[in-house]
Amino acid sequence: MLKVQEIRELIKLVDESSISDFSYEANGTKVSMKKENGEVVQVAAPKVAPTEPKVEPQVEEKPVESKQEEVQLNVEAKETSAQNSVDFDHEIVSPMVGTFYEAPSPEDDQYVQVGDHVDQSTVVCIVEAMKLFNEIEAETKGEIVEVLVDNGELVEYGQPLFRVKNK
Template structure:
């Protein structure tokens, strides 16, 4: 199974390339990346009956996966665009998956970050729990947290803004 950071790297590579469709299948898990109007959309699906294959993506697999995913996801992908129109922040940290947002590593611990905290690109800002897996979310930018957009324990969607950061 791919780690969150590996999926992020794949998204960046596909976004910067001329590839429009990409499918990766391993250990019963299938990840499909598809560019739509210049944005990269990630679709992940668990595959039970198919063995691992190293082939080029097959067009017949795409419609099957797309029908099973909610239609709302592509609308939420351009989360970084509002950052260019507002002067209060420069970047939004968005959720890379659907899951439950946790501001701290455990209920007894302090939050990873608070409004006014300075973060580096590799600073952990929260956890998103999906299917009993706790995924640490990194800031990916250097700056100051100016707004926290979700509450602890709240369900978040793919591409949903979690934090607003002002570059320093």
Template structure:
């Protein structure tokens, strides 16, 4: 079965390519992606069908067991890093559509708060999509200056979640 990170990478590659439809099959697992209005919609179907919707992330070059249909239009590439400002240098954005959780469980403290120092592998939140809880890492090092999403809020793909002043 494919890992969430592998699916994310596939979505990113599809989004950045001219491919409108993509299917990947491996070890009884099938992942199908189709662009719809500039967004990549993903379906992950092992023996039981489980759909995962994610807006525009990208796909992988053809490999054995990969079927690729190429169409003419492609989605415009989106920039996840904003222009430099005085408050922050980088925005951590949601890699998928889902529910934002600032802490691992209701009794715990939040992963980060304004002023928290983060490294590239620091978990900053969880985004739940289709009963899968995906830990989101900072992917940069620095200080959290602002949290842009509320706990339990529905977030979209590419929606800024945190602002970071990088080191």
């Protein structure tokens, strides 16, 4: 499966070239791009249908009559999302762009899981950047209440990785 960065590079290359259609297929994933009116339109579709349908929340669109109502709707949306989130005091963030690994090797156990207690020097994960494996420490004391990224996922600088509730 193609990574997001690879797809972005393909889009850029197609956009800068004179070709109008591009298709690529590998490992059950097909990516097709077609230029329309000088812009690249991307269509990506997996060959194999997912076994479990994804349920997307339905949002009812209402016309907004004034700025005050729009602000009120935004405040209500933030309050709702805050109520649905996990209670935490601190987020452990990625200090660099790289690949997140939850364990020192695929055969080993995860450094931390939800419910584990950590202190300032506890290693919580590894972020690989340019073939260097950087151990990330908690830098806070408390309990891991949420893991925000998956093993092998590309993370950005400052992206939250874990949420910690201070004890």
